[in-house]
Amino acid sequence: MLGLGVIAKRLFGSANDRYVKSLGAIVTKINAFEPALQALDDEALRLQTDKFKARLEAGESLDDILPEAFATVREGSRRALGMRHFDVQMVGGIVLHRGEIAEMRTGEGKTLVATLAVYLNALTGKGVHVVTVNDYLASRDAGWMGQVYRFLGLSVGVIIPNLDDASRRAAYGSDITYGTNNEFGFDYLRDNMKYSREQMVQRPFNFAVVDEVDSVLIDEARTPLIISGPTDDKSELYISVDAMVKTLVPEDYIVDEKAKSVILTEDGTEKAERALEAAGLLEGENLYDFENTQVVHHLNQALRANVIFRIDTDYIVRNGKVVIIDEFTGRMMDGRRWSDGLHQAVEAKEGVTIQPENQTLASITFQNYFRMYPKLGGMTGTAATEASEFYDIYKLNVVEMPTNLPVKRIDVDDEFYKSAADKYKAIVKTIGEASAKGQPILVGTVSIEKSEMLSEFLTKEGVKHVVLNARYHEQEAQIVEQAGRLGAVTIATNMAGRGTDIQLGGNAEARIGRELAEFHDGPEKDAEIARIKAEAAAEREAVRAAGGLFVLGTERHESRRIDNQLRGRSGRQGDPGFSRFYLSLDDDLLRIFGQQSMLSRMMNSGLEEGEAIVHPWISKAIETAQKKVEARNYDIRKQLLQYDDVMNDQRKVVYEQRADIMDSETVGDVVVDMRHETVNAIVAETCPQGSFPEQWDVAELQDKVTNTLGLDIDVTGWPQEDAIDPEMVVERLIEASDALMADKAASVPPESWISIEKNFLLQALDHHWKEHLATLDALRQVIHLRAYAQKTPLNEYKSEAFALFERMLVIVREDVTRTLALAQFSMEPQSEPALPGFVTTHIDPFTGENDAGGFSMPSLDAFGSLPPSSLPPGALAGAMAATAELVDVDEETRAEWLREVPRNAMCPCGSGKKFKHCHGVI
Structure with missing residues (x-):
């Protein structure tokens, strides 16, 4: 009902x-x-x-x-x-x-x-x-x-x-x-x-x-x-800890695949302590003594690198570098590095050059x-x-939004097999049958390893195909453009955000640009264009008759959205299409999250080898598992955001203060207030209220007066004076420091003094904000331990972060006061400080590359005079390719460069461009 x-x-x-x-x-x-x-x-x-x-x-x-x-x-x-x-x-x-x-x-x-x-x-x-x-x-x-x-x-x-x-x-x-x-x-x-x-x-x-x-x-x-800057090199420490971790056996640790964590057992801890002690890396005998905090951190990261992270699934080694593979798109994240020393741990594991860690100068989440x-x-x-x-x-x-034309794609229920071997046999058989009748097939896999394994199966069966994954990123555009051709078989490591439509019969415009690149305008080229368009039109009708693009998923992803993106490649603009997913109990989703499910009990109870189950209830059960995983991942992102919101509130305060400083005609009042507050803090610390003068810390007071306030005053005799109190000390120090700074200000032109104060203020704020970010990062790594004391880690983090921020502001005030008091100024005009050298982690989420260098684009005005419809989607790609060929090289040399030169390296031709934007343009 x-x-x-x-x-x-x-x-x-x-x-x-x-x-x-x-x-x-x-x-x-x-x-x-x-x-x-x-x-x-x-x-x-x-x-x-x-x-x-x-x-x-x-x-x-x-x-x-x-x-x-x-x-x-x-x-x-x-x-x-x-x-x-x-x-x-x-x-x-x-x-x-x-x-x-x-x-x-x-x-x-x-x-x-x-x-x-x-x-x-x-x-x-x-x-x-x-x-x-x-x-x-x-x-x-x-x-x-x-x-x-x-x-x-x-x-x-x-x-x-x-x-x-x-x-x-x-x-x-x-x-x-x-x-x-x-x-x-x-x-x-x-x-x-x-x-x-x-x-x-x-x-x-x-x-x-x-x-x-x-x-x-x-x-x-x-x-x-x-935005980050380099820190000290710790390569030897990473290498030493990695060598020790490689001596451990599976009985020495407990692996949690869901949380991607590894914990040493009691015996494992004992073995690690003895090995680290022998290597001279352990202070004392106990691994978890305070002095060994850094070693424990490196040990944990080395364990994760060696046990959890797998080559060809989580990363690949290319040109002597560890390159991350995005779990959603299967693309190389060239330029992205895991944080917190994990990337260095993986580099040590693989024996490649260890790049130094970077210190964060500024950061923000997209949220x-x-x-x-x-x-x-x-x-x-x-x-x-x-x-x-x-x-x-x-x-x-x-x-x-409703579609302009009705969707004709047919989405059928998943097929379930007992083992991965049975599943791949069925997949290869299905691909061969569909390809034989001319139906193009897009096969979605979740890792490079599995795409290459499937490729081997197809090669043995004599099925012609192409593989699109992180290893063959350079060929991506033309592979995707022609994936809809008659009988084409394309194996792709996820299709999230590939950015190119798969047109049935292939993309005629792309073929024209590639096949007729050497032709000059004229009747011969026009005839070839007409031929290619006619071929594409005929092929399109043949593919439509064969059922359109067949999307075959070899595994379910943790996120339904990624599966939907794969399915969405078929059935565009009213085209026919077909989709089906093939699953087995060996798949990660079922192995990690569904071991006790109804599905596993059914399959282990009496399913024959090679036999498949197809039932909407089971598809529904998988979808339910995906929803649970999505909810778990959302909770993780939400928790990360809750922690980042604490930093974000502080970031807003710091950036607003910077803006106020830059916008103010003069910051003299701010500097004076900072100086007076610093004097009050010094006196409150060394001459506490309610104490007797003989109880004051005169030595510390003298040190602060000399080295923070820059005053040439002997305060050692002040406690012997009659009726002296902390308020009188504050008044004397403020009067003396104000006089000193007034003399300094008078020694340079007023405009220069304003510039000096602004620049010192901004530099102090920036420097201590950077240090504060590092402190918060360290705090966040250990705050979860407060849960053992029945305290809420997030609340503890908020409280500690607020106290640290207040402390940072005190240090900024003291630093500005000290710098201005002790610095010597000349009559030369003050220029604005240059920005520090820094590294931007700038990742293109779809290509996965750290695209630090750009390409020479034609002026946007160049498109203003084009007639309607004269700029197809591939036009700019052609314009880029045309501007890239600055130096003539023979095809043999260019082919060698394509094999050997990293895409983000400078082009060997000497153009000054990145290789991928010069002779590396595909």
Whole structure:
């Protein structure tokens, strides 16, 4: 019998359906403006922007002008790009404008949808940020969609790596600014390390639209943006501890795969203590004495590196470096390093050069960065499964958008096998049958190891295929573009956020760009273009007849969203498609999280070798397990955020103080207050209230007067004076220190003195904030031990962090007072200090590379004169490839470079570019 909720949903639709339907009235208003706007010439259409700005200044709201503004963008897009927004895309634009997340399936045109909300909000003149997941997409979309904005009279900027501050400031000053989550975040951190407002590049935040919002705000939210500087080299310690750990046997430790932790047993601890003692690394006899804190930390990390982290699953060794593999995308995170010494422990394990640890100078999580925007919207293909997290953390509602055309993909129940061997036999058989009838297959795996194992199976069976994973990252674009061709078999290590649609019959535009690269314009090239397009069209129909793209999952991921992203590659824009997952009891999800499940009992009770179970109940049980894992992972992220919120509150205070210092005409009053408070603190410490003068710590007082206040005063005789008290000591020291600083200030021009005070104040604040970050990091690693004393670790962390912050402010006051008192000043003009040398951990979440160097983009204005529809999605890639070939080299040399030169290394041709942006362009 159906429940009341199910009956109500069938009669009235879900809450999401009703909300989307309610927006139809606004779409009707938008459509009503279309005939009148079509009748305008280009100049009159462009003047609409000025009219909208005037209406806003007159008091109308953005919602008041939304219907006409959206209709104007639709008409502008039709003229500039030859692309007209569908009605469902209009609904998506309204959702984005309202500060919500639009969940739109793959191929539904999210990039075009963003133009609606972006244009409307840019009319206020406060700037709109469009956040993409990699630098290529930022540049491509700024040039491609920028044609619409410039056609309507708005300016467009793009933030890519290696821009100087002047270029960044100009880009942020534009009406619309495209860039990656990393670039926006690092610019914010860098701005708050500068010494004047004129050096800063960003404006106050207004509105941001985040593309692939689940990747940015969920996946990438696990890792903060960090600006860091190098610390002392501890390579020998890592190597020594690693050698000791390699002598341990499984009986010496207990492994918790869920928590990714390893704990020594009692016997293991005894063995470790003796080995460390023999190596001269142990102070005393007990491993857990206070003096051995650092050794215990290195021991724990070496244990994790050797026992938990596996090569070809968690990382690979490439060109003598340990490169992390992202568990969600299967891509190399080239440039990213595990923190807290773990990466160095893995380097010691693999015997490669150990890179020094870095000390954090500034950091922020994406959660706390994006929560600073007054209004935030996002779009992605998969967000519904994390809807509760989006609302709890960001107060963002997820709205599922209807597709423009009905989805024809068939999703069937999972097939379960008793063993992995049986599962892979069935997978290979299915792939062979589908490929033989011309149906393209996208096979999703969860690790490099398993993709290569499956590749070996297929090779033995004579099935032609390509492998797409971290080892073959360079070929990614063209592999994905042609994965929809007749009979193609593509093995991919996860498909989260690959950023390229799989078109049935293959991508004709990509083939034209690659196959006709050597052709000159003319009849011969036109004939070849026509041939390729005809071939792609014929192949598309053949693939459709074969059933469309077959998505085959070899394993379930911990997150349903990743499985949905894989499935979403099939069935775009009404194409036919098919998907099925193949599972076994050996899969990680079932092995770790479902050992006592109904499924394992059923399979172990009487399932024959090679026999499969297919039942919706079992698929439901797996989904339930995934929900539990998702909830657990969310709790972990939420706890991390709760701890980071403590630092975030302090970060806001420090950054606000820096801003106040930079904005003030003079900070003399602040410096005077700091000096007076320092004097009070010195006297309170050495001459406590209520004590007798003979009880004062005169030696300490003299030391502080000389070395902190810079005063040449003998205070040793003061306690013998009649009626002396601490207040009199304070008055004398304040009077003397004020006189000293007045003389110093008089010795330099007033403007120079103001600059000196500001710079000293900012440098002291920055230095001690950096030290405070390191202290908080150390505190966070051990605070969980307070739970043994029946105390809540988070509350303890808040209390301790607050006390440490108060202490930091006291030290800053004392440091500024001491520095100004003891420093000698010349008449030379004071310049602003240069920023310290630092390393930015800047990760592209989809390519996984630390993209510190950029490529030479053609000017955005170059696209302004292009006729409608002349800029296909691959056009900018072609422009980049064209600018890369600065030096001619023969094909043999280039082929050798492609094999040997790391993609992030400088190109051997001497162009000064990274190899991947020069001769390494695929």
